[in-house]
Amino acid sequence: MLETFLIPLLKIAVLINALLVSVTFLVLMERKVMAWAQNRLGPMRVGPHGMLQAIVDPIKLILKEDITPAKADKWVFTLAPIMSLAPALAVFSVVPFGFDPLYYIADINVGLLFIISVTSIGVYGIILGGWASNSKYPLLASLRASAQLISYEIAVTMTLVSVILTSGTLSMIGIVEAQQEAGIWFGFIQPVAFVLMFIGGLAETNRVPFDLPEAETELTGGFHTEYSGMRFALFFLAEYANIIVISAITAIMFLGGWLRPFPSIEALAFLDVIPPWIWLVSKIFVFLYVFIWIRATLPRYRYDQLMNLGWKVLIPIAIANLVVTGIVKVLV
Amino acid sequence: MLEAVVFYTLATFILGLGILVITARTPVHSVLFLVLNFLLVAVLYVTLGAQYVAVIQVLVYAGGVVVLYLFVVMLVSLKRAPEEHGDNRRLGVLGALLGGAVLAELIAIIFASRRNTNTVVNATSDMPARLSDPMLNTEQLGWLLYTEYLIPFELASMLLLVAMIGAIVLAKKNI
Numbered sequence: 001m002l003e004t005f006l007i008p009l010l011k012i013a014v015l016i017n018a019l020l021v022s023v024t025f026l027v028l029m030e031r032k033v034m035a036w037a038q039n040r041l042g043p044m045r046v047g048p049h050g051m052l053q054a055i056v057d058p059i060k061l062i063l064k065e066d067i068t069p070a071k072a073d074k075w076v077f078t079l080a081p082i083m084s085l086a087p088a089l090a091v092f093s094v095v096p097f098g099f100d101p102l103y104y105i106a107d108i109n110v111g112l113l114f115i116i117s118v119t120s121i122g123v124y125g126i127i128l129g130g131w132a133s134n135s136k137y138p139l140l141a142s143l144r145a146s147a148q149l150i151s152y153e154i155a156v157t158m159t160l161v162s163v164i165l166t167s168g169t170l171s172m173i174g175i176v177e178a179q180q181e182a183g184i185w186f187g188f189i190q191p192v193a194f195v196l197m198f199i200g201g202l203a204e205t206n207r208v209p210f211d212l213p214e215a216e217t218e219l220t221g222g223f224h225t226e227y228s229g230m231r232f233a234l235f236f237l238a239e240y241a242n243i244i245v246i247s248a249i250t251a252i253m254f255l256g257g258w259l260r261p262f263p264s265i266e267a268l269a270f271l272d273v274i275p276p277w278i279w280l281v282s283k284i285f286v287f288l289y290v291f292i293w294i295r296a297t298l299p300r301y302r303y304d305q306l307m308n309l310g311w312k313v314l315i316p317i318a319i320a321n322l323v324v325t326g327i328v329k330v331l332v
Numbered sequence: 333m334l335e336a337v338v339f340y341t342l343a344t345f346i347l348g349l350g351i352l353v354i355t356a357r358t359p360v361h362s363v364l365f366l367v368l369n370f371l372l373v374a375v376l377y378v379t380l381g382a383q384y385v386a387v388i389q390v391l392v393y394a395g396g397v398v399v400l401y402l403f404v405v406m407l408v409s410l411k412r413a414p415e416e417h418g419d420n421r422r423l424g425v426l427g428a429l430l431g432g433a434v435l436a437e438l439i440a441i442i443f444a445s446r447r448n449t450n451t452v453v454n455a456t457s458d459m460p461a462r463l464s465d466p467m468l469n470t471e472q473l474g475w476l477l478y479t480e481y482l483i484p485f486e487l488a489s490m491l492l493l494v495a496m497i498g499a500i501v502l503a504k505k506n507i
Contacts, residue, residue, distance in 0.1 A: 073358070073360070075361070076360060076361070076364070079364070108383065109383060109467050109468070109469065109470070110383050110384050110387045110469065110470060113384070113387040113388070113391065113470075114387050116391060117387050117388075117390040117391035117394075117395055118390070120390075120391060120395030120396070120399075121371075121390065121394060121395055123395070123399055124367065124399070124402070127399065127402055127403070127406070128360075128364075128402075131360065131406045139406075143403070146399070146403075150396075150399065170470055
């Protein structure tokens, strides 16, 4: 009785704390890395090399004045940031960090589908955030953002289906086990799906080059224009938590999760001294760095180019990948 | 015992949210209560051991269908007051008649299904032994959909295709 409730609650507490702290440091990391890419230094004043900026920023957001627009729907206005953050955090209940039961909260037999369905609930935060602000620009921006999200969800889901075909199971631990048995990361077996998932992940999290809905020069800041203080902080946290979620899922699906590189080559077994969760965290880190790198480098897509890419390029490629995977799976 | 508590709590919430859907003041509130309703029905599916159906319920219903409802509801702002929609008493009688018809149908289905409990067992008798674990929801469903119920499956996908083409034809200005 104690074990079935207390230990998962402890794990959830540790996980949510770790996640929220990582998100604040991710914000700082983004500012620093983008600054270095632009030949400047980023935040340097608070703490050594600006490290404490991550702690000071949330404090600033908490202390800001909380403004609700006149005639905004109060309940929905309050609910929107919550509906954005809750799915981003809830997904981590099925993301494992190792084979040992200590490293995950739950391993359900439909884990991957759970992740897809819970992230599709995150669209509500954006739609409601724009609508509840009772103002033109956020409404338009939220419609654009949600249309983008539901379009790229299709491509992402199809690439995940090809991973399911390759691994034969929906459970997250099962997928890593399949990669261990195959002796090779799925990124090498399914390179097209890997690239597609990464691009789709960029679009799902509203990151450059797909960040038109929240660019400051377009539609004055997007769906979170009217939000200030802690409500904006929740939207912000939700976006960066989504980035970590997508990185974690891509790492588990395509980079073998917590397996070392080339798990089948015995000569590299000396690398097993590194605990498995450190492998997964480093892979997530690599993806986060690449996300920020892309933001510093690429210009953003125009909205019609964006939708064109999602529907006319990524979905056909994803379907073709699925068909080829199916044929290979039957013949081999 | 625990199952009964969970079921009755869920049932109360589901029914309560259903009533809130009908009696909410704005259409957007109504849609939000509907989302919550669907999420709780997914939890109900989990208690029945149908994990795949639960996740698909969230993915398709709460995450797809209701999002599109929300788009339409948001963009069509109803300025007319609800009282202008017609005679309340007549609508009430009509509602009671329709509700009674649906209730009678449900009771008929429950009594009819109590007599034929063999069909489900027969359908799964051809499944390979490796799929007999009840935790292999998705695999069992996949097996059935592609062997026993292949024609309904293909017909359903044809229906979706027709709906998609119909939507495009209706919405496009020049094809």
